[in-house]
Amino acid sequence: MTEAAPEVRVSTLELFFDLVFVFVITQLADALAEHLTFARLGNTVLILAVVWWMYSGYAWLTNAIAPDSTIRRTLLLTGMAGFLVMALTIPEAFGEYGWLFGVSYLVVNLVHFVLFAGVDQGRARAMRLLGPLNIVAALLVLAGGVVHEPYRHILWVAAPVLQITASYLHRIEMHQIAAGHFAERHGLVIIIAIGESIVSIGVGFAGVHLSWGPILVAVLGLCIAYYLYWFYFAGDDARGARVLAATDHPRQRARLALQAWGYAHYPMLLGIIVASVGIKMTVSHATGPLHWGQASALGGGVALYLVGHAAFLAQLHLRGVPHRLVAAALALATIPLGHWFAIAQLVALPVVMVVTAMVEDLPEVRRSGSTAIGTFGRTPTSEEPS
Numbered sequence: 001m002t003e004a005a006p007e008v009r010v011s012t013l014e015l016f017f018d019l020v021f022v023f024v025i026t027q028l029a030d031a032l033a034e035h036l037t038f039a040r041l042g043n044t045v046l047i048l049a050v051v052w053w054m055y056s057g058y059a060w061l062t063n064a065i066a067p068d069s070t071i072r073r074t075l076l077l078t079g080m081a082g083f084l085v086m087a088l089t090i091p092e093a094f095g096e097y098g099w100l101f102g103v104s105y106l107v108v109n110l111v112h113f114v115l116f117a118g119v120d121q122g123r124a125r126a127m128r129l130l131g132p133l134n135i136v137a138a139l140l141v142l143a144g145g146v147v148h149e150p151y152r153h154i155l156w157v158a159a160p161v162l163q164i165t166a167s168y169l170h171r172i173e174m175h176q177i178a179a180g181h182f183a184e185r186h187g188l189v190i191i192i193a194i195g196e197s198i199v200s201i202g203v204g205f206a207g208v209h210l211s212w213g214p215i216l217v218a219v220l221g222l223c224i225a226y227y228l229y230w231f232y233f234a235g236d237d238a239r240g241a242r243v244l245a246a247t248d249h250p251r252q253r254a255r256l257a258l259q260a261w262g263y264a265h266y267p268m269l270l271g272i273i274v275a276s277v278g279i280k281m282t283v284s285h286a287t288g289p290l291h292w293g294q295a296s297a298l299g300g301g302v303a304l305y306l307v308g309h310a311a312f313l314a315q316l317h318l319r320g321v322p323h324r325l326v327a328a329a330l331a332l333a334t335i336p337l338g339h340w341f342a343i344a345q346l347v348a349l350p351v352v353m354v355v356t357a358m359v360e361d362l363p364e365v366r367r368s369g370s371t372a373i374g375t376f377g378r379t380p381t382s383e384e385p386s
Contacts, residue, residue: 009181009184011062020080021189022193023196024087031044036281044270052269053163059261075115085101100145127170129169143155144159173250176250186261201218208284265308271304273301274304278298279298282342294338
């Protein structure tokens, strides 16, 4: 058995960075709640796609180099400023402030490229293609902020298409993934996003008389948020980190990191946004029916999250995929309940998730999934037992 790699933990500066990023999630939820339309939902999907890509890029960056010098910390702060300004412009990202969103996004990309140039030669070589393509994608977003429709949305769609294509063109095996740190970083952004969704729901109570209906909405909304947390953090986060650590081939490990923590986490975050919008909009309809769009946001958001987590488990070959897909289908089936009576849907969703949790907590299920690692920070070597 070889000596274990030193423990690598997420730094407080990275956590600070995540808090700034999650402000984007809050802004997207608020903007969608203000205008719950298919057009605004489409814009939310596009904005989250390009922003999540670069958040993931910074997660890969700090997985490779610690922000342990004044220059690196200053550059990382510059990147945070870019994310902050992007968040501020989100309500008008496809309107008056589209150019400002684009400029901020370009700054985020340029800082990322400059910081990656300071890592080891292998990973720097990997960025020689990916970095310029990311900058081209940022320029597409910037151009989309200054042109008129239909070209604006065409350019916005082209940006994430280029970014995803770039991930298959550059030498992804040149990235060396510290599995524990990588999984912990993404887990933290999920829990912060869930926490911010609760804050967002609380904001929806401004000016609302606290009768039994709104109070019940708050409690049931908390229950929904808790079970979103439970599905991710009941052991699958640690088991996922162990699978990543045990993947020896550099290309396979990097590809798994991209697909499970990059692509699969996207629908989870989108689901958190949409579900928080649905819960917030039930506050004023607690004792009555929801509109179809509001009920669809509530059930559809939970379903999106569960489908994303099912994709995460499927990439890692962990059990639980059928449970989550069935729960997602049942979450969608609650939409007519919400259209009939809002509280009925809010009760049904936690029940669906509780039953799923109980099934997964059966002794035989727990035994078969008992390979969780004890800490995120330790990366086993290929010689260690898995």
